Amino acid sequence: MGIVYRSWQFWQALLASPSVDELEFVHTILTPQEYNLFVQMHSGEQAHSLKVMHRLIKNNHRDPELLAAALLHDIGKINQPLHLWERVWLVLGNTFFPGLVSRWLRNSEMDVKSMDKYRRVFVIHRLHPEWGARLAQEAGAKSLCVNLIRRHHDRISPKADTFEDRLLHYLQEADNLS
Ligand SMILES: [Fe+2]
Numbered sequence: 001m002g003i004v005y006r007s008w009q010f011w012q013a014l015l016a017s018p019s020v021d022e023l024e025f026v027h028t029i030l031t032p033q034e035y036n037l038f039v040q041m042h043s044g045e046q047a048h049s050l051k052v053m054h055r056l057i058k059n060n061h062r063d064p065e066l067l068a069a070a071l072l073h074d075i076g077k078i079n080q081p082l083h084l085w086e087r088v089w090l091v092l093g094n095t096f097f098p099g100l101v102s103r104w105l106r107n108s109e110m111d112v113k114s115m116d117k118y119r120r121v122f123v124i125h126r127l128h129p130e131w132g133a134r135l136a137q138e139a140g141a142k143s144l145c146v147n148l149i150r151r152h153h154d155r156i157s158p159k160a161d162t163f164e165d166r167l168l169h170y171l172q173e174a175d176n177l178s
């Protein structure tokens, strides 16, 4: 995905926030406990998650667990919210220094508290699917939804063709375009 599109996505996510009507709609998809998680996200992340969900609905993918996962896929980010400069650095690092970033992630001890601030951002990003899956599970989300959140940045093997894999593919496609 190109740098221009990524940057556009980034500023969109930073500035957007969901309307009252959209939040009402979220209420119809999520349980009250899941909704309480959703509203803890940065408003830009809420708007992004809504876009992912609307894209799925537009493409006729309406499985309730898939739609809940669309709304909650990035929920793990509430564990360690990033500052503006960190979000900028995340996009720049992944775009211009992917080799350095993957070296950092390989050699990382994954303890975000003691890590230097430049590396920490990428480790937080790496861990947010697992954190999110745990939060969703604690909020009572169904296991299919929890698995989709946990796997939302995983590469799907071309041979994988379970129902969950197919939903994951739709979720990743919508996430990448939103
Ligand atoms: Fe994510």
Ligand SMILES: [Fe+2]
Residues within 6 Å of the ligand: 048, 073, 074, 175
């Ligand atoms: Fe996302």
